[in-house]
Ligand SMILES: Nc1ncnc2c1ncn2[C@@H]1O[C@H](COP(=O)(O)OP(=O)(O)OP(=O)(O)O)[C@@H](O)[C@H]1O
């Protein structure tokens with residue numbers, strides 16, 4: 001050891017440099033990808049023989065919030081379910097095309113859809129905490145049931161995720177109580193915390209406030225503002241004011257097609273397509 | 286559903302719907318109150334009747350059976366017929382062994398098959414026929430299963446045996462557990478499974494830790510029902526374990542069981558034997574009760590205590 005001391009130090013320094021170079025190149029890569037966290041290419045989706053999505057192309061930037069709007073049945077839910085390969089779990093449903101997340105096509109043949117879902121969080125229209133579990137266990141359900149046992153780690157993640165979901169202060173003294181004992185809005189934030197606990201990069205939300213009262217809704221909206229600092233958020237909404245308030249970009253869909261995709265401000269002030277204009281001004285929908 | 290035959294909007298002046306509806310509802314409501322009353326009274330009446338019937342049977346068994354109870358009665362083999370001595374030790378032991386074995390086979394097989402039917406099978410020809418035959422099996426008289434076990438196991442193996450009895454009872458048990466499990470799992474909301482999938486939890490873990498857990502009490506109830514049912518079966522046991530005055534010796538030999546012992550005791554012409562029969566019946570009821578309570582407690586113990594954080 002003593003004789004090799006100098007040498008090994010040199011090696012260390014060299015290794016450090018290597019690491020530096022690596023991180024540099026990673027950063028470069030990241031910068032390139034920062035532009036498009038999620039890229040959707042020629043995405044089509046079917047329920048049996050019924051086509052629900054037609055040739056969708058869409059790029060979502062990192063750490064932004066994107067809303068998806070459009071009349072009922074236009075394919076909003078189907079679209080975001082295609083982004084974590086949830087769509088194909090419906091019997092008879094299939095999807096075709098590419099969804100590239102962080103440079104990786106999640107529909108590539110060698111990809112395990114279960115792993116994809118761990119990296120992409122999803123929040124559903126109706127709050128759906130696990131009824132048999134406590135608040136604590138709800139938050140760590142995804143970790144525990146994927147084999148994580150480290151109690152200290154989980155304690156930290158629970159606190160972090162609940163804080164991230166703006167629920168910590170309300171429940172910190174009753175983490176052992178059943179998750180179903182919370183109010184609807186709290187349950188929805190619990191579900192957000194549950195998704196955050198998986199440390200996702202992208203967070204998909206399907207009308208997360210449609211089952212909530214205005215106060216609870218505005219809490220979730222504030223939350224989305226915070227979340228987009230750390231995550232890439234894609235949020236389906238029926239509420240155009242909500243889309244205008246929370247999102248940087250907005251996608252308008254109609255009958256399974258992406259009609260327009262622009263910065264939210266532009267979309268609401270000066271839409272390109274007439275159809276968009278008519279929908280936004282409430283002429284149909 | 287408007288049938289074109291019945292709907293003719295052209296005809297006659299429009300009636301005031303509101304008045305007509307109110308009229309109908311008013312007429313209905315006085316009738317409804319009467320019906321309400323009749324239904325609730327007859328419901329209460331039926332409950333009382335059921336409680337009286339059940340209660341009187343239980344009281345009868347307890348009063349008559351308590352007389353026979355003693356340490357000897359519980360631990361000794363039967364004495365010579367007519368002597369008034371001995372007990373039902375081998376029968377208690379035999380029931381524990383045979384029903385225990387049957388449940389150890391029947392409960393897991395039934396639950397697994399139920400999980401398969403509800404979570405994996407869909408509605409193809411194979412799963413549908415499994416469902417159909419399960420329903421048929423549930424309704425089959427147990428003596429038929431006894432005969433089948435007798436012919437296929439006892440005759441081919443050459444002796445009455447514990448195995449044959451346990452298998453016959455498990456065949457009675459399995460379809461009950463299968464159907465109850467399937468039905469209970471099916472009512473677990475899909476949103477639970479969806480939530481599990483969205484967290485990247487593998488399907489088997491979702492079924493085990495989320496679906497089965499929410500359906501736990503229903504599945505346990507099914508198992509309890511099935512065990513209670515087989516604990517009292519007599520006909521298939523006559524043809525498989527036969528019954529004996531001796532304690533258990535081997536899984537391939539005959540053994541005694543409470544329902545068989547009760548039947549033997551009661552068919553003797555002695556008063557003491559009838560008392561013993563009541564005693565054995567009481568023990569059987571207590572055993573089923575104990576099993577039911579025990580399983581329920583076991584199911585309830587693991588509650589909301591896991592993972593509380595020291596904040
Ligand atoms: N499970 C299903 N089986 C068959 N067709 C379906 C199924 N789910 C959705 N669809 C069809 O796919 C199309 C898109 O549905 P989707 O749920 O994506 O609409 P949406 O935009 O989310 O509507 P909403 O705003 O009402 O939630 C609809 O025309 C619908 O009829």
Ligand SMILES: [Mg+2]
Nearest residue numbers: 076077078206
């Ligand atoms: Mg939808």
